[in-house]
Amino acid sequence: MKPKRSIISAAFILSIFVFVLIFVDFLALNDINNDYVSTKVLDLIEIDISNELPAWASADLEWGFIKLSLLLKSISTIVIIVALAKVVGKK
Numbered sequence: 001m002k003p004k005r006s007i008i009s010a011a012f013i014l015s016i017f018v019f020v021l022i023f024v025d026f027l028a029l030n031d032i033n034n035d036y037v038s039t040k041v042l043d044l045i046e047i048d049i050s051n052e053l054p055a056w057a058s059a060d061l062e063w064g065f066i067k068l069s070l071l072l073k074s075i076s077t078i079v080i081i082v083a084l085a086k087v088v089g090k091k
Contacts (some may be wrong), residue, residue, distance in 0.1 A: 004087050011083045014076045021069045021076075028062040028069075036062075 036059040042049065 004090060007083045007087050011080045011087075014080050014083075018073050018076050018080075021073050025066060025069050028065050032059045032062045032066075 036057065
């Protein structure tokens with residue numbers, strides 16, 4: 001009974017972690033929506049002001065977090081699925 005409880009507890013904690021990552025993803029994407037200026041978009045409308053844009057306009061930190069978050073959520077979800085499959089399989 002003890003191992004089953006610890007597996008469920010770990011899955012619960014990882015689920016909370018994934019939920020927090022989803023919330024922070026929203027914050028990062030909202031920030032990207034407000035700050036991101038794509039050189040592709042500027043090229044499409046034939047405007048060349050890319051040298052005048054501040055460094056934060058590319059939202060590199062936010063994009064990096066989104067990529068890291070995707071990796072962490074994927075790993076966490078796989079661990080949760082495996083852990084819960086083990087618990088269900090022990091019945």
